[in-house]
Amino acid sequence: MTYEEKIRAVADLLRAHDRNFALTGAGISTESGIPDFRSPGTGLWTKYDPTKVATLSALRRDPASFYDFCIPRWTSYTGARPNDAHRALARLEELGYLVGVITQNIDGLHRQAGSKRVWEIHGHLRTCHCMSCGETYPFSTLVEQYEGGQNPPLCGRCRGVLRPDVVLFEDQMSEDFFKALKALSGCQVMLVVGTSLQVYPAAGLPELARRVVIINREPTPWDERAEVVIHESCGKVFRDLMAALGEPL
Missing domain, CATH: 3.40.50.1220 (TPP-binding domain)
Structure with a gap:
């Protein structure tokens, strides 16, 4: 056709x-x-190994490095239409x-x-939650803490690490x-x-x-x-x- x-x-x-x-x-x-993830030469996962930077275990192992990689990419979405x-x-x-x-x-x-x-x-980038107590926050809370120098962002109630409400590799x-x-x-x-x-x-x-x-x-x-x-x-x-x-x- x-x-x-x-x-x-x-x-x-x-x-x-x-x-x-x-x-x-x-x-x-x-x-x-x-940007997409897998287009030859331009896709994000042609430049980085997602199993090392975008997994639940990466977040748990080194949350500061996880956020150093992810936050700039996530916040770049905010101006998209x-x-x-x-x-x-x-x-x-x-x-x-x-x-x-x-x-x-x-x-x-x-x-x-x-x-x-x-x-x-x-998932989505509207909310995040504490990995320890489950308290929910707007996603902007996570970003504001990171941009203010708090890395990793922490729960205001129990000081546990916050995570976005997105599905990471290894997540359910x-x-x-x-x-x-x-x-x-x-x-x-x-x-x-x-x-x-x-x-x-x-x-x-x-x-x-x-x-x-x-x-x-x-x-x-x-x-x-x-x-x-x-x-x-x-x-x-x-x-x-x-x-x-x-x-x-």
């Missing part, structure tokens, strides 16, 4: 079914200025073409774009992941957007859909099984898809 035929095919799939979901990864946010792909997914939900968005991203851009039903299966999956598994019952079409489908258990979610559409710059393990595969930027694909549906952004 040509690119134009693929866009029409995706539009037809969304029109023909009413239990459709999107599964998104870091690639949807690159056009908002947030939703791009056309985020806005299109929110609009597709509003129009009834999507039930909601399941995202591996912690940047909060789907919510900023207006998506109402969002399952953040790897978030509650949203299990909610997403239930929500996906009967999923007819899954738009897989901006993810290389390398990290499990998120990479196994397309198994729960009857039809899968891949929208990603790089090839994925699902390309041979998907109904439609488009290797192009997410923003372009969704601008063209919305036009094909008669709902230009």
Whole structure:
């Protein structure tokens, strides 16, 4: 199929079914200025070993070094804004073409774009909590302590180490992941957007859909099984898809 035929095919799939979901990864946010993890040469994990810098054991072993690595990256997200792909997914939900968005991203851009039903299966950067007593704080508390010279950031109640409410390597999956598994019952079409489908258990979610559409710059393990595969930027694909549906952004 040509690119134009693929866009029409995706539009037809969304029109023909009413239990459709999107599964998104870091690639949807690159056009908002947030680097992804695995793109050759530019991905974060091509430069650093995630098993050494982004694990629960790394946080416990040397929390100061963990925060020296993570805080500058997390705070760089705060100026990011939703791009056309985020806005299109929110609009597709509003129009009834999507039930909601399941995202591996912690940047909060789907919510900023207006998506109402969002399952953040790897957590988010809105809150943090104490690893000792469980006290919850706004994420800004963690950042303010770090930027004020307190590293690692500590709980105001028991002086335990604070940690963000994100899913680190070695962590258990978030509650949203299990909610997403239930929500996906009967999923007819899954738009897989901006993810290389390398990290499990998120990479196994397309198994729960009857039809899968891949929208990603790089090839994925699902390309041979998907109904439609488009290797192009997410923003372009969704601008063209919305036009094909008669709902230009």
